[in-house]
Amino acid sequence: MSLGTIDYAVLALYFGFVLGIGFMMRCKVETSADFLTSHHSVPVWITSLAFIAANLGAQEVVGMCASGAKYGWMTSHFYWVGAVPAMLFIGVFMMPFYYGSKARSVPEYLRMRFDEKTRALNAASFAVMTLFSSGVSMYALGNLFHLVLGWDFTASVLLSAAIVLGYTFLGGLTSAIYNEVLQFFLIVLGFSPLAILAVLKAGGWEGMRMRMAPAMTHTWKYLGDASQNPMGIQVFGMVAGLGFVLSFGYWCTDFLVVQRAMAADSMSAARRTPLVAAFPKMIMPFIVIAPGLAAMALGQMNSGYAFPMKEGTGGPDYDMALTTLMAKFYPSGMLGVGLTALMASFMSGMAGNVTAFNTVFTYDLYQSYIRKGAPDSHYLRVARLTTVGGVALSIATAYLARQFNNIMDLLQLVFSFVNAPLFATFLLGMFWKRTTGHGAFTGLLAGTMAAAATHGLTVAEGKGGWISPTHTFPSTMAQNFWMAIFAWSFCFGVTIVVSLMTAPKPEAELKGLVYGLTEVPSDEHEPWYRRPLVLAGIVVVCLIALNAIFW
Amino acid sequence: MSDLRIPIALFFGITGILLMTVGRNHAALTDAPVNLYTGAAMLLFAGVMAWLARRHS
Numbered sequence: 347m348s349l350g351t352i353d354y355a356v357l358a359l360y361f362g363f364v365l366g367i368g369f370m371m372r373c374k375v376e377t378s379a380d381f382l383t384s385h386h387s388v389p390v391w392i393t394s395l396a397f398i399a400a401n402l403g404a405q406e407v408v409g410m411c412a413s414g415a416k417y418g419w420m421t422s423h424f425y426w427v428g429a430v431p432a433m434l435f436i437g438v439f440m441m442p443f444y445y446g447s448k449a450r451s452v453p454e455y456l457r458m459r460f461d462e463k464t465r466a467l468n469a470a471s472f473a474v475m476t477l478f479s480s481g482v483s484m485y486a487l488g489n490l491f492h493l494v495l496g497w498d499f500t501a502s503v504l505l506s507a508a509i510v511l512g513y514t515f516l517g518g519l520t521s522a523i524y525n526e527v528l529q530f531f532l533i534v535l536g537f538s539p540l541a542i543l544a545v546l547k548a549g550g551w552e553g554m555r556m557r558m559a560p561a562m563t564h565t566w567k568y569l570g571d572a573s574q575n576p577m578g579i580q581v582f583g584m585v586a587g588l589g590f591v592l593s594f595g596y597w598c599t600d601f602l603v604v605q606r607a608m609a610a611d612s613m614s615a616a617r618r619t620p621l622v623a624a625f626p627k628m629i630m631p632f633i634v635i636a637p638g639l640a641a642m643a644l645g646q647m648n649s650g651y652a653f654p655m656k657e658g659t660g661g662p663d664y665d666m667a668l669t670t671l672m673a674k675f676y677p678s679g680m681l682g683v684g685l686t687a688l689m690a691s692f693m694s695g696m697a698g699n700v701t702a703f704n705t706v707f708t709y710d711l712y713q714s715y716i717r718k719g720a721p722d723s724h725y726l727r728v729a730r731l732t733t734v735g736g737v738a739l740s741i742a743t744a745y746l747a748r749q750f751n752n753i754m755d756l757l758q759l760v761f762s763f764v765n766a767p768l769f770a771t772f773l774l775g776m777f778w779k780r781t782t783g784h785g786a787f788t789g790l791l792a793g794t795m796a797a798a799a800t801h802g803l804t805v806a807e808g809k810g811g812w813i814s815p816t817h818t819f820p821s822t823m824a825q826n827f828w829m830a831i832f833a834w835s836f837c838f839g840v841t842i843v844v845s846l847m848t849a850p851k852p853e854a855e856l857k858g859l860v861y862g863l864t865e866v867p868s869d870e871h872e873p874w875y876r877r878p879l880v881l882a883g884i885v886v887v888c889l890i891a892l893n894a895i896f897w
Numbered sequence: 898m899s900d901l902r903i904p905i906a907l908f909f910g911i912t913g914i915l916l917m918t919v920g921r922n923h924a925a926l927t928d929a930p931v932n933l934y935t936g937a938a939m940l941l942f943a944g945v946m947a948w949l950a951r952r953h954s
Contacts, residue, residue: 352919356912363908370904392901524901531905535942539935543927650926677922679932683912 353682371517403695414638418562481743536687578820587827767793793837
């Protein structure tokens, strides 16, 4: 694939604008709170779009298209069973505690609700994880641009990192959030034409349905039996593993996304952030998953498009589905827009990680354990330096990933163990006032160990089984979902048992942090379209309709 | 100029015009003038953003 002048012009224009937005936001930064939390000043339409964009990294876009080709339309469960219901839950039920607690970060909420050790555990693992994921996605981007355009790995990694550093250093969280909105629109306008063209060329939905195995174009119909669908999972594993545990765990507890909602200018706006975001989120499968399906169908037709294959082993190279489609359907001009959209998705993901890392490092680690009680200007300086340090460490991680792929796989696995039980801790912490700090901490450790044990005792596609393989899953995805289910259940159980054996915090200290002791603001004076429950109701109706149509 | 809608309108306005000027380029697998259509859509979007920003101010 080669780019023309016009394509480079679009890319340069985009770089100019994101840096320009950084400059525009620079004058708004006077305190560490301006830089790290946007000081509760961002309008709701902006926080909503940033809420989704921070998660729309390049790996998400490329990966969802790849999963569309590999697993078919069932991949939309990641949105319609996973993300969207979780977004409704955080907006309606959890946001009053996050926003109402006045915590500046998710780990800080954990300190207020539980104790210091639970916060330290969460803050430390989150900080390492954000650096790691921004490094890994940087590596993926460098690799992709090298494969597709022949660009030098180092050049594309350094250029993109320098631009992200530029605008996050200048304007902090506000600049990252504002840019995420531009990036969101670019992703939608850059990828939608591809989805439309590829699906039309494949003969529309009917044409794709006729050319592929029946399980590829349904969401629920083939979930009754794990052997009947390409993901190798059945209804319970899907709904409980992906929907309840993994997606709720991510969307409701991950500071990367929660931070966007917490930047909103009022409690009502913070609650509406994930609810408003749920509308565009519902549409995303049509933009990011449908092209993957179309690529699969086109590969089986005499269309002039051949599905990409891996060198050597000869299996399909799903990760290349998106870029090979672009090369065939986008002329010079749109090709530039498409690649800029890919760059934008990478940058929004990376800036999300960097700004979340910043806040957690500065407030939860530096201010809490390294230097307490310094003047605010000191923390602003530390936050700025942390931005530089965070980007530098991400670059180092990207090179590490390039050299030692196995270490990265191992780290990713360890993080999945740590993350899996989190939602149980938050659920109990927010809705059961008897939950204690000792309970939460032991529960988290037990859940992590349960996840590791599940992985060690089961095998899927040659992975796991390092303790003693006692069960075989048809796919790693099924293994992941079940690992999450066990981790959640262990964490939930152990937290309850240990909480009952230890002394709870006095109720006075739990005001604003727990259900029953927190005043949920009344929204009766708001017009109907601004009431959280009404918005959530509309989303639920749309969600049921989508699931029924694509049954 | 802290209204985000203005830079968004500018970015998509300029990109839209750029795409319209190379509207005749064709891709390997489609005869549709993709640049022209997407360029027009971007200009429309830019117009809506600019209108919203103006109404707000």
